[in-house]
Amino acid sequence: MSRGLLLVVSGPSGAGKGTICRAMLEHRPSIRLSVSATTRKPREGEVEGLSYFFLSEDTFRGMIDRKEFIEWACFCGNYYGTPRATVEEQLAAGHDVILEIDVQGAMQVKSKFPEAVFVFVLPPSYEELEKRIVGRGTESPEVIHERLETAKREYTHIEKYNYILLNDYIDGAVERFSAIIDAEKLRTERNAETIHTILESK
Amino acid sequence: MSRGLLLVVSGPSGAGKGTICRAMLEHRPSIRLSVSATTRKPREGEVEGLSYFFLSEDTFRGMIDRKEFIEWACFCGNYYGTPRATVEEQLAAGHDVILEIDVQGAMQVKSKFPEAVFVFVLPPSYEELEKRIVGRGTESPEVIHERLETAKREYTHIEKYNYILLNDYIDGAVERFSAIIDAEKLRTERNAETIHTILESK
Numbered sequence: 001m002s003r004g005l006l007l008v009v010s011g012p013s014g015a016g017k018g019t020i021c022r023a024m025l026e027h028r029p030s031i032r033l034s035v036s037a038t039t040r041k042p043r044e045g046e047v048e049g050l051s052y053f054f055l056s057e058d059t060f061r062g063m064i065d066r067k068e069f070i071e072w073a074c075f076c077g078n079y080y081g082t083p084r085a086t087v088e089e090q091l092a093a094g095h096d097v098i099l100e101i102d103v104q105g106a107m108q109v110k111s112k113f114p115e116a117v118f119v120f121v122l123p124p125s126y127e128e129l130e131k132r133i134v135g136r137g138t139e140s141p142e143v144i145h146e147r148l149e150t151a152k153r154e155y156t157h158i159e160k161y162n163y164i165l166l167n168d169y170i171d172g173a174v175e176r177f178s179a180i181i182d183a184e185k186l187r188t189e190r191n192a193e194t195i196h197t198i199l200e201s202k
Numbered sequence: 203m204s205r206g207l208l209l210v211v212s213g214p215s216g217a218g219k220g221t222i223c224r225a226m227l228e229h230r231p232s233i234r235l236s237v238s239a240t241t242r243k244p245r246e247g248e249v250e251g252l253s254y255f256f257l258s259e260d261t262f263r264g265m266i267d268r269k270e271f272i273e274w275a276c277f278c279g280n281y282y283g284t285p286r287a288t289v290e291e292q293l294a295a296g297h298d299v300i301l302e303i304d305v306q307g308a309m310q311v312k313s314k315f316p317e318a319v320f321v322f323v324l325p326p327s328y329e330e331l332e333k334r335i336v337g338r339g340t341e342s343p344e345v346i347h348e349r350l351e352t353a354k355r356e357y358t359h360i361e362k363y364n365y366i367l368l369n370d371y372i373d374g375a376v377e378r379f380s381a382i383i384d385a386e387k388l389r390t391e392r393n394a395e396t397i398h399t400i401l402e403s404k
Contacts, residue, residue, distance in 0.1 A: 195366065
């Protein structure tokens, strides 16, 4: 059983990261989505262990101290983070694990897992992004403005990602993401063992 | 029209490079196979411009002097090389171009086209390789021995290639090669223009 790939997916809110990641679960059943931990209170309909792991601030801080997060951050007074243990277990079991996180989180992952694959999801255009964020109809003008500003800021980190995934239409994006996973598994540096086995067979 | 990918394919004789490359032509019609130039005499059935460009030694040496080869070498008194002009034209026209060349040639290409994609084709095992080379029934024991020795030598350069393509069965190898091409086209460093266009649209 070879170790799974750690796939880090970022991109501006409204680019469609969540939709792509959920579609990948159906497209490649061996994929797992990492579940984040948070100290924020559960919202209506959110399920413990599925939406998030809901933790107390004490528990969360204890985990930070014990370095049990791959990445973590504090937004608006709430902590969010990716617990290392589950991710490690799933990778070891041969599952490819997707972390859907922001650019700052992704850079923390990069320093700890340099072998991870970094994918930046882009909307077809900035206008399209604006349309998608406004179109949700759930956000206030301030939040919309904030999201668009964040998007601009995140774009400046694109070159730290390995791949650009243009979300022009979902099926195409899922196919392309799948090709990225197939190709990454063939990279020479991930196949030392296969090469060794074949060389040993002579 | 975006520039095509330069795909360099190497691997021991008997690994099935040629079969994979020809199958890729049918699988992805935009692919072109590079035709080598040589000073060796045409064999029965070989076609000028399809099998090789058959050149005189004077012509070949003149092209070496004018740096008109991407890579070249001399084997058993005959010159072999990849003319730069055709490859450049096809890449510029958006075709992905496959060069099926040996490790030494590949390293020459790498120094001139660092953006090229390097794929090393492996047989499932060394025994399988031996079986395939012997199985052809066209080679003398000396040639077989020589090929197997060369294979061992070439293996030591595997880590200079980006991808390992295990030729366990042809359809699988072709699918995987195709995923490599799809994924490489999404690499951030190849998409500066797309990113620029999207950033400019804001």
